[in-house]
Amino acid sequence: MTDAYIVGAVRTPTGRRGGGLSAVHPADLAAHVLRALMDRTGADPAAVDEVVLGGADTAGPRAGNVARVAWLAAGLPEAVPGVTVDHGAGSGSRAVRFAAEAVRAGDAHLVVAGGVQNMSAVPAGTDEPSPAAGSRGWAARYRGKDTSEWRAAELVARRWELSRGDMEEYLIESHRRAVAATDEGRFAREIVPALGMRSDEVPRRDVTAEKLAAVAPRREGDRTTAALTAPPADAAAVVMIASREAVREHGLTARARLRHMSARGGDPAAPFAAPIPATVRALRAAGLTLDDIDVVEADEAYAPLAMAWLLETRADPRRVNPSGGALALGRPLGAHGARLLTSLLHELERVDGRYGLQVVSTGLDQAAVTIIERL
Helix, strand or coil, X not given: CCCCEEEEEEECCCEXXXXXXXXXXXXXXXXXXXXXXXXXXXXXXXXXXXXXXXCCCCCHHHCCCHHHHHHHHCCCCCCCCEEEECECECHHHHHHHHHHHHHHHCCCXXXXXXXXXXXXXXXXXXXXXXXXXXXXXXXXXXXXXXXXXXXXHHHHHHHCCCCHHXXXXXXXXXXXXXXXXXXXXXXXXXXXXXXXXXCCCXXXXXXXXXXXXXXXXXXXXXXXXXXXXXXXXXEEEEEEEECHHHHHHCCCCCCEEEEEEXXXXXXXXXXXXXXXXXXXXXXXXXXXXXXXXXXXXXXXXXXXXXXXXXXHHCCCHHHECCCCCHHHHCCCHHHHHHHHHHHHHHHHHHHXXXXXXXXXXXXXXXXXXXEEEEC
């Protein structure tokens, strides 16, 4: 098997729900970054073997194989096939994994992967039924158990004895880091301006402990509130994966090697903790420890999940989400994994690091982990 290399990675800014990107069709949003990726890498679009994009809840404008539609909407060669994958918030990560596996197996040499999501098109509210609602087998296995993500986040807060005040401080720090990174121009190299937006729209400068304290808990007696979850966002992100032969043949620059990609699951009726064993397993498989990791992009789907991961892994908080996490930057489900990977690569380059770790919670207590090695 051959190695799979990242030769390019770009993303749009993250737009808040109802914000600057809300009216953009997902295919057009993805087409925007696809064109930019081709331009920045200098790769011949006709040499691309396939485009794989993640897109969660593929309904409405996201239906009908948005990967294929986006590639054609970008004006790129019709001979290149496209496929769309849905793995919740891990859709972008799964797309990259499929691309890397094809390259490693020698079945492809140049694959574009990533994801797109316009979450402004998703109905507001947090009381949607489980995606498994209506399944008799699911009902039989988890009869009488609450498997909603909200309940799981609350159980995590209680199991790890996280106070509401501590979780709100964590949230404020995520916004502070994202605002600082924006002001310092850290995201400038990875972001492709869209519709006049040159920076992420989601981070807030006005988040305070007083404002957060005024938010009512979802249920009486709960420690968690709506403020402690990552806000929905609109965005697209893509990376180019290449074999050694493709790098040489097309004069590309191998920026990082995909060292390891894996996923694990847990009990969806218990506190969501899959990211913790998934991280341990991935590091062991790669022959690394957290001491070897220079930058971590860890999912902040909910503040308690992110904090529990930090407590259990004992990762250095300074290396984890140094430019803010999803609590501040938003969580565009289908694009989320690719957005994290794009930011991870650019941050590794900025700090001259070697190893980067990405952890994504994908729903129903599953987690995907990616380890890259910068070259």
